[in-house]
Amino acid sequence: MKDKIRLFLESDLLEQYLLGTTTTEQSLQVERYIAMYPEVRENYMELQENLEAYAKLHALKAPEGLKEKILQKIRAQRSARRKFLRYAVAASFAALFFAGSSYFFWNQNQNLQQENAIVNNKIRTLEADMREQLEDVRNQFIVLNNPQTRKYLVNGNKKASDLKAIAYINPVKKLSYINVRNLPNLPENQCYQMWAEVNGEMVNLGVLRDIDDKDKLLALPYAEKALGYITIEPKGGNSTPTVQNIVANIRY
Known part of the structure; x- marks a missing residue:
């Protein structure tokens, strides 16, 4: 029985249930375990x-003023549509006298359709970004709370002795994250850049900015026996890593 409970707790069903991503069958199983076993119930709580x-700590805020901009677009659309309807009614009575006006209204309709498509595309893009951010928060939660996650301390070499980072690797969930705790200062014409060597291919993970949130986790591409690097590059980043400027190695 203890093995059964242990296997259940080592799975991610509790995390998935909390995030609402379990199937109906999985939800019933989780609720049954919570009701039957105090150890599972305590872990769930x-x-x-x-x-x-x-x-609460990592609450995602929409860009400043985005909601108001979308509402203004919607109100403008409604106003434009009402205006178009008034024009259309007037045109139905004057069509014999103003045949050329039909093109004007057609053009107005085309413009409205284009504006509507632009607003809809922006909303879809925003929704996709929010889903992606929510998935990233879910993965971070799993990595930080799953007992099978391995934790590695990363220190800089002589070129950046004060560089400190912590790598979190979960081989079961195939998730990897790094938390850069401290970046030594560099001249204005240089920056720190992060890389990952995955299956023999070097992947650019982008420039590391000044740390404004010391608890922030950065996602790493997962692969068995992968390598990560932090290098010093010219301002703006480089297309390939400068090997002689490697200041930290990350093995995961």
């Missing part, structure tokens, strides 16, 4: 508290 705290 702890995960729930951790998730609430983590969600």
